[in-house]
Amino acid sequence: MNIPTRWLKCWLLAGVIILGMGVTDGHALEKIKVLVFTGGHDFHPSFFSIFDHADIEYKYVEHPKANQVFTNGEAMKFDVIVLYDLWQDITKEQKQGLLKYLQSGKGLVSLHHSIANYQAWDEYIDITGTSYVTDAKGRTIRGKEYPQSQYKHDQLMNIQIADEDHPITKGLSDFKIYDETYKGYYCTPDIHLLLTTNHKLNDKTIAWTKKYKNNEIVYLQLGHGKEAFANPTFRHLVAQSIRWTAKRPTAQPLITSNGLSDFTTEGNAVWKVEDGILSGRQGANMAPGDLFTKQSYADFTLNLEFKVQWPANSGVWFRYQNAQIAYQADILEYKNPLCWSGSLYCPKNGPFIAMNKDASLIDKKDWNNFVITCKGDNSVIILNGKKVADVNDVTSDKGKLGLQVHAGDEFQNMSIEIRNAFVLPLE
Numbered sequence: 001m002n003i004p005t006r007w008l009k010c011w012l013l014a015g016v017i018i019l020g021m022g023v024t025d026g027h028a029l030e031k032i033k034v035l036v037f038t039g040g041h042d043f044h045p046s047f048f049s050i051f052d053h054a055d056i057e058y059k060y061v062e063h064p065k066a067n068q069v070f071t072n073g074e075a076m077k078f079d080v081i082v083l084y085d086l087w088q089d090i091t092k093e094q095k096q097g098l099l100k101y102l103q104s105g106k107g108l109v110s111l112h113h114s115i116a117n118y119q120a121w122d123e124y125i126d127i128t129g130t131s132y133v134t135d136a137k138g139r140t141i142r143g144k145e146y147p148q149s150q151y152k153h154d155q156l157m158n159i160q161i162a163d164e165d166h167p168i169t170k171g172l173s174d175f176k177i178y179d180e181t182y183k184g185y186y187c188t189p190d191i192h193l194l195l196t197t198n199h200k201l202n203d204k205t206i207a208w209t210k211k212y213k214n215n216e217i218v219y220l221q222l223g224h225g226k227e228a229f230a231n232p233t234f235r236h237l238v239a240q241s242i243r244w245t246a247k248r249p250t251a252q253p254l255i256t257s258n259g260l261s262d263f264t265t266e267g268n269a270v271w272k273v274e275d276g277i278l279s280g281r282q283g284a285n286m287a288p289g290d291l292f293t294k295q296s297y298a299d300f301t302l303n304l305e306f307k308v309q310w311p312a313n314s315g316v317w318f319r320y321q322n323a324q325i326a327y328q329a330d331i332l333e334y335k336n337p338l339c340w341s342g343s344l345y346c347p348k349n350g351p352f353i354a355m356n357k358d359a360s361l362i363d364k365k366d367w368n369n370f371v372i373t374c375k376g377d378n379s380v381i382i383l384n385g386k387k388v389a390d391v392n393d394v395t396s397d398k399g400k401l402g403l404q405v406h407a408g409d410e411f412q413n414m415s416i417e418i419r420n421a422f423v424l425p426l427e
Contacts, residue, residue, distance in 0.1 A: 031057045032246045035078040039063025040086035041113050044226040047084065049385075053239050054301050054373050054426055055248070063087045070097025079246040080107035082238075083114035084223070090118055102127065105214045107245025109238070112223040115185060116149075128219050129191040129210035132182060141186045149184040152201045153224070157181065159206065159233075162193040166209075168218065168240040169194050171253020173276040173419055175233045180224035195220075195237075207237070218245055230385055232305060232369040233420060251303065251422035254278075254293065254401070266290045269405035278418045280314075280405045286412045292320060292402035297425060302372040302401060304421035306331065310364055314416040315345060317402035318372055318379075324348050325396045328404065329372055329381050329389075331416065333359075341368070342381055342388035346395055354381070354389035361386050367419070375426060 032055060036048075039062040051058040061069060063085055069075040071093050081101070090098075102108060108127070116132040118124040119139065125131045133139045133149045140146075160174050181202040188210070195207035202221075210217045218241040222234050229235070236251070243250045256262060259273040267289025271280045282288060297319070308314060313332045320326035328345040330352075339355035341362045346353045361383050362368055371382040377397075381389035401423065403416060 031055055032080060032242055032248055033078045034058040034080045034082055034242060035069065035075070036060040036082045037063070037066045037085040037087075037114075039066060040088075043084070044229065046226045046229045047223075050223075050229055050235050050238050051082075051242075053424075054375065055424060056239065056242060058082075064089065067091070067094040067098075070094045070101060075101045076104065076106075078106070079248075080109060080242050082242065083108070083110045083117065084112065085117065086113045087117055088119060090121065095121065095123070099123070099213075102215060102217075103213050105247075107215065107242065107247075108217045109241045109245055110217065110219045111238070112180075112221060115182065115219065115221065125186070125188065127210075127212050128217055129188045129208060130185055130219060132185040146186055147184060149182060150201070151183070152181045155179060155181045155199060155201060157197050157199045157202065159222075160196045160198070162196045166192075166194055167244050167250045168209075168237065170250075171255060171276075171420065171422060172233060172236070175231075175420075177222060177231050177234060178225075178227040179222050182221055191219075194218075216245060232303065236303060236420070236422065249425070251301070251424035254304070254421040254423060255419065260291075262294060263291050263402075264294060266292070267405075276419055278403070278421070279415055280403055281415045282405055282407075282412055286407065286409055288405050288407035290317065290402055290404050292317065292400040294400075296398050296400050297374075297423060298398040299375045299426040300373070301424045301426065302370070302421070303424075305367045305369050305419050307367045307417045308364075309413060309415045311410055312414045312416070313406035313408065313411050314414065315404050316370060316372065317400065317404060319374060319396040319399035320402055321396055321399045326399060327379060327393075327396060329370055332406075342370075342383035342386075344379065344381055344389040344391055346393060348395050349393060353393055354391045356383065356388040358386070358388075361388065373426075 036058055067090050110128045115130055116134050133146050136148050138147045157177050157179055161169050161172050187205055191208040191210050193208050196204050197206045206221045240250050255278050268283040268287035269280050269289025270283045271291050315328040315330040317328050324347045330343045330345050331341045340359045342356035343352050344354035369384050373380045377392045377394050379391050
């Protein structure tokens with residue numbers, strides 16, 4: 001169940017400080033400053049975790065105070081405003097302040113129920129490119145009558161990528177998400193589609209960009225509850241939308257139409273790229289091998305999804321210089337010492353410099369998510385939303401990213417699959 005916004009206040013006073021900090025270790029990083037609007041609709045507190053990225057810091061402001069930032073000068077201190085509110089009251093001066101903010105070229109990302117904001121202000125439609133009709137009697141939009149829009153909670157939705165080349169969606173595969181459907185909302189004819197859906201209870205259009213004055217606006221319909229907030233593709237979309245509207249570098253896909261030409265290999269494992277999925281398995285005579293990016297990375301965040309056929313011994317290499325100077329986020333079941341996927345392997349100082357002791361974190365039948373962040377001497381591994389490693393170590397300060405197919409006859413039927421793999425340099 002969603003909890004009332006008023007219950008969140010004490011939790012958020014701490015949460016804004018903690019989640020907004022990201023990775024900090026004294027290294028200079030110009031973070032994107034984000035202001036999140038809430039109010040008028042309850043939500044699960046895990047919503048704020050979608051802004052937990054090393055290059056993003058955020059604060060939130062709740063209605064009825066939120067729109068005051070457009071008249072007291074506070075809005076101009078932020079690079080991007082994210083709307084996750086459901087609100088109708090806005091004064092003439094606040095409208096003018098919002099338009100001034102947008103005319104300055106700063107970013108705006110509109111999420112989920114903010115589609116129903118400001119039913120009496122037609123300019124909001126020009127800004128976001130849309131409007132959900134809340135009135136049971138319907139509403140006149142651009143001279144045409146529209147009946148009340150409809151919603152349905154707790155739906156499994158198939159989402160298709162409409163623009164595979166846009167920086168927000170580049171490298172993504174079609175995906176599923178458990179979310180809320182909207183049907184019967186108005187869209188302006190000039191929106192640029194990013195995502196569509198074929199769900200019968202939702203309009204086809206589900207995410208887009210929209211030109212307004214000197215900048216681009218993003219609207220993402222997704223984002224109702226904790227299941228959506230935990231979805232790695234949704235989290236990626238929100239972060240990419242923030243980066244793009246802030247005119248900052250976006251995370252780049254590791255798996256592209258170039259196939260294996262962006263990688264080098266060692267050993268004789270068999271690698272292939274098909275339908276956006278990179279896979280590896282042992283070669284002839286159970287030959288192991290590794291696959292590496294041609295580019296090296298020092299400070300970065302790597303976000304990817306993986307699935308394996310068990311029993312397995314594999315992992316994600318990072319800051320790899322050679323077989324001894326490297327780290328690996330392991331994908332395995334290790335017996336001595338006892339540890340599980342997400343353990344941090346370091347050939348020089350290990351074998352493990354951090355061990356995941358919770359076997360339940362890994363889904364052995366479906367896709368899993370790794371988020372690996374390196375900043376200075378600090379390495380953090382998050383497996384399916386749970387931090388499993390947070391280590392300071394000086395073995396390697398820069399190197400390649402890669403994958404491993406381990407030796408051993410017990411792993412001859414193993415396969416490792418990777419999809420939706422993105423790297424964001426933090427240098």
